[in-house]
Amino acid sequence: MMEVMTTRAESAAATRRALLDAAAELLDLGGPEAVTLREVGARAGVTRGAPYRHFTGKDSLLTAVAAESWERIGDQVHALRTDPSLSASEKLRGALRALIDVGRNQPHLYQVLFRRRANLPGQLGDGMDRIRRQLCGPEGDPAVADRAAERFQDEFLDIVAALAGERNARHYGALLLTSAHGIAGMELSGHLDTDKWHTTADELVDTLVRMVTDVGETT
Amino acid sequence: MMEVMTTRAESAAATRRALLDAAAELLDLGGPEAVTLREVGARAGVTRGAPYRHFTGKDSLLTAVAAESWERIGDQVHALRTDPSLSASEKLRGALRALIDVGRNQPHLYQVLFRRRANLPGQLGDGMDRIRRQLCGPEGDPAVADRAAERFQDEFLDIVAALAGERNARHYGALLLTSAHGIAGMELSGHLDTDKWHTTADELVDTLVRMVTDVGETT
DNA sequence: TCATACAGTTGACAGCGTCATCTGAACCGG
DNA sequence: CCGGTTCAGATGACGCTGTCAACTGTATGA
Structure with missing residues (x-):
């Protein structure tokens, strides 16, 4: 099963990984236009503003x-x-x-x-x-x-x-x-x-x- | 000076040319992202909806x-x-x-x-x-x-x-x-x-x- | 002359990236 | 153990985008 997330650093790192994975998947599916910060966030289990805590913007994520x-x-x-x-x-x-x-x-x-x-x-x-x-x-x-x-x-x-x-x-x-x-x-x-x-x-x-x-x- | 536009076909052709020129110029300046139908229209002396009379959309124009x-x-x-x-x-x-x-x-x-x-x-x-x-x-x-x-x-x-x-x-x-x-x-x-x-x-x-x-x- | 076709306008809509602001929980020094 | 602080994330808002439906006015052609 899933490891329990305790520390804040672990949780943040996991979110970052999920954001990168979601972005890569969306990129494969529909190109850079399909990489929506809203959709990336949704697939990573967060909301549209969260990626800005890990990247400076969409370009940075890509x-x-x-x-x-x-x-x-x-x-x-x-x-x-x-x-x-x-x-x-x-x-x-x-x-x-x-x-x-x-x-x-x-x-x-x-x-x-x-x-x-x-x-x-x-x-x-x-x-x-x-x-x-x-x-x-x-x-x-x-x-x-x-x-x-x-x-x-x-x-x-x-x-x-x-x-x-x-x-x-x-x-x-x-x-x-x-x-x-x-x-x-x-x-x-x-x-x-x-x-x-x-x-x-x-x-x-x-x-x-x-x-x-x-x-x-x-x- | 400028030739007077009389027929509708001439006017439309001129608009089409202006749209293409404006799009090419904006493309040079800032890439496809900078090619805004609103700005293209403005530079061609028309409004944002006009390009749709000559092209099916932005992709078609590019x-x-x-x-x-x-x-x-x-x-x-x-x-x-x-x-x-x-x-x-x-x-x-x-x-x-x-x-x-x-x-x-x-x-x-x-x-x-x-x-x-x-x-x-x-x-x-x-x-x-x-x-x-x-x-x-x-x-x-x-x-x-x-x-x-x-x-x-x-x-x-x-x-x-x-x-x-x-x-x-x-x-x-x-x-x-x-x-x-x-x-x-x-x-x-x-x-x-x-x-x-x-x-x-x-x-x-x-x-x-x-x-x-x-x-x-x-x- | 008059109906029509049609280039162009306008209003509206959903979706986008981005930012300022807010919230709540993990953190850490005492 | 406690209280302030830090920081990941949520949320509201803004301006901009492409696109379409509805509308307008004028040149066209019978």
Whole structure:
């Protein structure tokens, strides 16, 4: 049965978890538009104002969901990289497919993962307001999601380095990563017509892996 | 000075144009969230209900904006393809950069261009409602945007075929297109850290062009 | 000339994110 | 054990949104 909640910290942590789970579920079902703070609260057993005790707002909540997902993907790629039963090519193919599979199985989540970072452009005027706000809660901070996404990229980079050599790893790593992202994105948006192009996302991944494998051998 | 509007059709057409222009401008400024039917109407000199005479709703309006943009990009690539002063490689590089430049200069528009197509997944239940609705107005119909996007892809495919041969054109064309889309997307979202990867989007494009040029030569 | 079609206006509604305010119970120093 | 404090959560309110039904006035076409 359910553990009895005694301390306030435990109860708050449980609410936070429930909010994140509810948000992730609603995101899967109907995209960011369907993630209503009212509905999230209801599914977590609280009311519409409660999420503001754990996140600075809706954006912050979605960012936290993205951060957890990045961590999960990072773990997955880490497991691939350190699996001694896999060849270097298999590791690379697995990492690329891991990303594309998220696009396939959780398209709405995938789009949130690659949301535009808030403080990218030269907007510094009201940027300070946003930044200060999001510093209120350490979670939902874009920096948290950024760190998690970068860990994934680091793991990925190591896999590429083992295959194509340290020299080419960064350039070709970026090429592979962006290409996989593009494959996932166009498959997701429906702009990759497999009939028109006589090819599939999986075949494109194979070609990418083969190309980098060749680079590694001839270097 | 301004031409006097007499006929009702002219007036309506002018309003439609103004609505599209206002929507495109607001999209550039603040993304889809900033495209308010009230503000669009205000900038077009009408009120909030007027857009419903020309589009079935906000989604339909944004789809029409995307369709016009796809047509513009298609024209641009067509001009590249038929320019006798350019080499095949230059045509390919230009086409890829044309797409990436949209991502750079109009990031919000770019995301709308690659919006998920409505009728992709197996949702047929309420899908009929949506479809019948969007058939009311021939514009804003997703099919219009799809046709425009496909014309761009056809032009692009021809450029690749001239460089890599008919045999490889489709497979490598898809690879190039998805890769360019991924480069644009990750640069746009801020996930392509040029310091970390020791490379830039432009260098990645050059590598892609070189790879396909090699394929064309060795075939 | 007169009925009609139709672009555009207006009022209304439900739902949204967000904030200020309030409440009650867990906490903690004495 | 007790009384003040902190803080998770509830609640009311506000402005904004997309959407639709009902309405208005004018150009159209027979």
